[in-house]
Amino acid sequence: MVCARQADYAKAEKLYRRALALAPANPILELNLGLALFKQQRFQDAAPHFRRVLSKQPAHAQARELLVTSLIQTGRAAEALDLLAPAPADDGVLYLRGLALSRLGRHDEARRTFESLFQVTTPARARYLSGRAHAEAGAYEQALADLEEAARLDPSLEGVHRAAAKALIALRRYDEASAHLARALQRDPHDIESRYLRGAIHVQLAEWIQGRGELDRVVQERPASWGTHYYLGRAFLGERNAAAAVKALEQAAALAPDRAPVFFQLVRAYQMAGRAQDAARARERLTALRTAEANDEKTLLESQ
Numbered sequence: 001m002v003c004a005r006q007a008d009y010a011k012a013e014k015l016y017r018r019a020l021a022l023a024p025a026n027p028i029l030e031l032n033l034g035l036a037l038f039k040q041q042r043f044q045d046a047a048p049h050f051r052r053v054l055s056k057q058p059a060h061a062q063a064r065e066l067l068v069t070s071l072i073q074t075g076r077a078a079e080a081l082d083l084l085a086p087a088p089a090d091d092g093v094l095y096l097r098g099l100a101l102s103r104l105g106r107h108d109e110a111r112r113t114f115e116s117l118f119q120v121t122t123p124a125r126a127r128y129l130s131g132r133a134h135a136e137a138g139a140y141e142q143a144l145a146d147l148e149e150a151a152r153l154d155p156s157l158e159g160v161h162r163a164a165a166k167a168l169i170a171l172r173r174y175d176e177a178s179a180h181l182a183r184a185l186q187r188d189p190h191d192i193e194s195r196y197l198r199g200a201i202h203v204q205l206a207e208w209i210q211g212r213g214e215l216d217r218v219v220q221e222r223p224a225s226w227g228t229h230y231y232l233g234r235a236f237l238g239e240r241n242a243a244a245a246v247k248a249l250e251q252a253a254a255l256a257p258d259r260a261p262v263f264f265q266l267v268r269a270y271q272m273a274g275r276a277q278d279a280a281r282a283r284e285r286l287t288a289l290r291t292a293e294a295n296d297e298k299t300l301l302e303s304q
Contacts, residue, residue, distance in 0.1 A: 098117075166197070
């Protein structure tokens with residue numbers, strides 16, 4: 001569907017729910033609804049839909065890998081590992097198996113699993129998958145070493161520059177991250193996630209105009225991306241455009257009502273606009289949400 005291709009996954013979710021109500025036995029609709037939820041990072045909600053696909057089609061590899069990923073993301077790595085046991089040991093399965101073992105603290109087994117990637121795929125892709133796994137585990141320096149080696153071995157490998165940029169963002173090495181994103185966009189000007197990341201980095205570096213230039217293009221493709229509205233709001237704040245900042249940040253808050261960084265910036269926007277009562281309400285919401293100082297790198301990386 002067009003809205004899914006445009007990454008408006010919230011709208012896609014509603015449409016797939018309506019379609020599934022009319023054809024509840026349709027595994028394609030079930031899979032697509034799960035994907036729409038998965039793309040919104042609603043892994044807990046997505047998992048039952050992938051299970052239902054597997055109950056009808058036990059050999060459905062995509063549904064199995066999506067379910068396994070959802071389980072890993074929701075702290076059920078042991079269950080994920082059981083699901084992977086009968087699966088053929090291709091590179092995707094080995095990556096997920098290693099990731100699940102890592103999450104379970106079985107690090108020696110995880111290391112051996114990642115090493116076995118080199119037996120089933122190219123050295124570049126093996127490094128890429130190993131790097132992604134290290135990034136998932138928060139080992140960003142090791143992730144970066146793997147990802148940059150993967151990029152050296154195969155600069156055209158899909159996703160490698162974007163993944164390296166994410167590791168660099170986590171390390172707050174923004175200039176190097178921007179260079180990788182420029183390479184990703186040179187290969188694929190329609191890589192909307194790389195464009196979003198580059199726009200957000202510009203905002204992090206107080207380069208307001210450049211940031212808005214990138215993010216304005218992203219919001220046309222991803223109107224339901226709270227992170228895009230959030231960083232646009234921050235850019236408008238930097239430009240002292242209170243009205244535009246309020247509009248963007250209110251949109252971000254509507255899309256992500258449980259994200260403390262949004263309300264932190266919304267308080268600033270209301271104050272700049274002279275809306276004291278709205279600022280007080282936003283501050284109350286911020287106090288209720290915040291348990292720790294907002295981490296901008298985490299916000300940037302989790303927004304899409």
